[in-house]
Structures are given as structure tokens and as C-alpha cells.
Amino acid sequence: MSSLHQIRFLLCKDLRVELRKKESLVSMAFFGALILVILNIATGIGKQVDAETGAGILWVAVMFSSVLGLGRVFAREKENGCVAALLISPAAPWEIYVAKALVNFTLMVLSELVLVPVFYVLFGAQLQGTPLTLVPILLLVNLGFSVTGTLISAISAGTRRNEVLLPILLFPLLLPLIAFAVKATSAALAARPFAELLDQLEPMAAFCVIFAVVGYLLFPFAIRED
Amino acid sequence: MTLTNRSSLFAGAAALLMPVAIGMIFFYAPLEKTMGSVQKIFYFHLPLAFSAFLSFFVAFVAGIMYLRTRRQVWDARLAASVEIGVVFTTLVLITGSLWGKPIWNTYWTWDPRLTTSLILWFIYASCLILRSAVEEEGKRATYCAVMAIVGFVDVPIVFFSARLWRSIHPVVIRSDSVGLESSMLITLLVSMLAMLAFWIGLYKFRVSLQLQEAAANELLNPKD
């Protein structure tokens, strides 16, 4: 079987499990919406937020809800002792890495389909930009989050404190990506021209490429059980 | 016991050089005109920052070497340098804020250097938390090696991104425009040497401690 087949097989397996149990997706969307409501109350009921604050609020909700889903991606395998099975299967470690990153990417996209509309309902009154300009930013962050997060979650799932360690290890690494995303989002929400976004999107893409390569090189070490 | 001997050699050099450096800072180096006495923080701030960065570089190299060779000594080097690096970065951040308050009139600003040190501190402090959370030695060493490498890769990205943020944040001060007089430079050099000797002594001591503890653990709980 070619690598592409392997990856698609692993991806379909995880998505099928998710579809049957719906444990990650429901909690991600629910938790994200909850954060948005809390932040709406925290910014003051009846007050309108400007584009910059709105961008920060959106990314707080996305980050914290995504880390919930990411924690499950590997913890599920570890709990059932399936990592060893994955490793002795014909799939190479890097194929597992790509498949897991894609699973997480899909989960993030699906949960954002809920979060972004909720964000617009709660905070959208003052924002001029169309949600469509958010799409490239969201996709790039999802990609960067997935390639970095899959590597880190392989580490944290090997410890006894997975849920606590994952955000502690992951968020410092993601800080530059989030900083770019917040800046780009505030430009998008203020309906500035697309060329202005490009200055932020390019370094975000570079971040994704660098961490994809690092993940590809280091994942085989992180997943080994010795 | 050669390790401890060499570590005490560097510790001795540091013990000799430190008082010399402090004496030079307070009695030889001239008072800076605009900043006054606070500027004297600089003579320890910079060597501390340099040694902290050196420790993270050593951690990065040790992480790569551990993954390639799987020898325990590289894990000990990694553990030592990460721990010392975090301690030194903490001191860099504290002294930096204390220097910034009277000069910039703020404890904190998002200058690239400050941002990079803070994020480095977060990354490597989380690495220490990770170390305390894993019991199995092989696993702990691998995980920490991966984290040390990933963290070091993040450094240039953080620095670059912080430089872009400056377009929205006002620049309070440019730290590279501090002109140095020759007597200040000599003082800086001496305190830099003292700090480096101190760092090497501390590092060697910490590595040997790590290895001794691992050996004692092996004696107490043999694997088979």
C-alpha cells in the first residue's frame, strides 16, 4: 500500500470513531461557545467590542476549545494500548503523524463551523468585515496548530498528566502564530484590504512549514514506547 | 571524581573573578550620564542573558545528541542546562524589569529581546514541569530532548514575529544604541568572564549530580 493509502486509511479510522462516539467534537464546540458567552459577559453586557478586541476573543475561544480535541487524539490510542498496534502496523511513523494531524485539522474546521457563527451572533454588531476573509487565517492556524500539536500531544499522552501538560507545553510554542493570527484577524474584522492580511499570512505559512518539518523529523522519537 | 575536581576548578575561578568584577563595577566603571547608577545592573544583566542563551543552545545540542546516541550522559547535560537556563532567564527578566522601570518608566514592554526571553522562559520552564511528570528514565529523556529541540527552533520565529509587532507597539528604547566607553567595556568583559566561569562550574556540578543520582537510583532499584 502506498503512503497515501495508509494515511487515508488511518484518517478514515479516526473519523469513523469520532462519528460514532462524537466525544471530541461535541465537547469542543460546546466548550468554545461557552468561552465566547463568558467573554461576552466579561466584556460588559450591552457593550460593543471593536475589531482588535474581537480578534483576541475569537482566538482565545478557538485555542482553548481546540486543545480539548487535541488531547483526545492520542489519549484515545494510549488508553486502549493501540499505540503499539499502530507501530507494528505497516504504517510508518511519519504516516501516523500526517494522519493524526489531519484528524485534528478536520476536528478544528468542524468546531469552527459552530464557533465563528456564534462569535458573529454575540460580537458581530460592530464588525464590518465579512466572515469569508477569516477563512484563510483560520485554515492556516488550524494547520500550524495541528502540526505542532500532534507532536506535543504524542509527548503529553505518554505522561500521566496529559490534560494539564498539553496546553502548558503547546501554548508557548504557538505564541508567535497566535500573534500573527490576532493581527490578521483584527485587520479582517475591520474590513481592511486583503493585501494587508498578506503580510501576516506569509509568516504564518512559514511557521506551518517549519513545524511540519520539525514534527516529521521528531515524531518517530516521541511516539516510541521504550 | 574528575568531574567534581574540574567543576571545583571553574568554581574557584568564578570565586576569584566575581569579587574582582563587582569591585570594578562599583569603583572602576564610570557613572553613566543619563541613566546614573542603575546602569550598573547592565554588567550582570548581559552576562546572565548570554549564559542563559548559551544554556539553551547546549540543551538543543544535547537533545540532538541524546536522540542520536541514547547515552545517559547527554540526558544529564540536557537536564543541567535547561535547569540552569531557566534560573538564569528568571534573573535576566527580574533585573531587566528593575532596570526598565526607572529608565523606560515601565517594568515591561514588548521589545523583541524581552518577548523572546519571556517566551524562552515559558518553553523551558514547561520542559522542567514535563521532567517532573515522567517517571521512566528513557521516556523522560526522549520527551525532554524533543521539547528542547522544538523550543530552540521556536526562538528565531519568536524574535522575528516580535519585530513585526513593533509596527503597532511604540518602540521605547533601542538597546543596541548604548555606546560603551572603553573602561565600561573592560568591566563588562571581566564580569562576562566571571559569569562564564561560574556557569561552567555550575553546569559541571549539576551534570555530575544528575549522573550520581541516576547511578544511585539504579543501585537502589535494579531493573531486573
Added chain:
Amino acid sequence: MKDTFLIIAYMAIWLGLSGYIATLAHRQKKLSLRIELLSKRLNTEKESS
């Protein structure tokens, strides 16, 4: 005013570094105690056998 900040900074440096060295020394001491206990136990085992 400026001198206060200087003094606090130097105190922070020396308290921090000496505190760190003290923790390391404490660990070293605990380690040698453990090794001592271990060798005592080994000696008694040798004598009894």
C-alpha cells in the same frame, strides 16, 4: 530612587543564584546520605552471609 532599583536588582541576583546553589547542595547532601545508607546495608549483608 535609582539606587534602590540597583540594590534590589543585585539582591535578586545574589539571592537567586545562592538559593539555586543551596538547593543543589541540599540534593548532593541527600544523595551522599543515601549512598552511605546503601553501603552500610551492603556491609551488613556481607557480614551476615
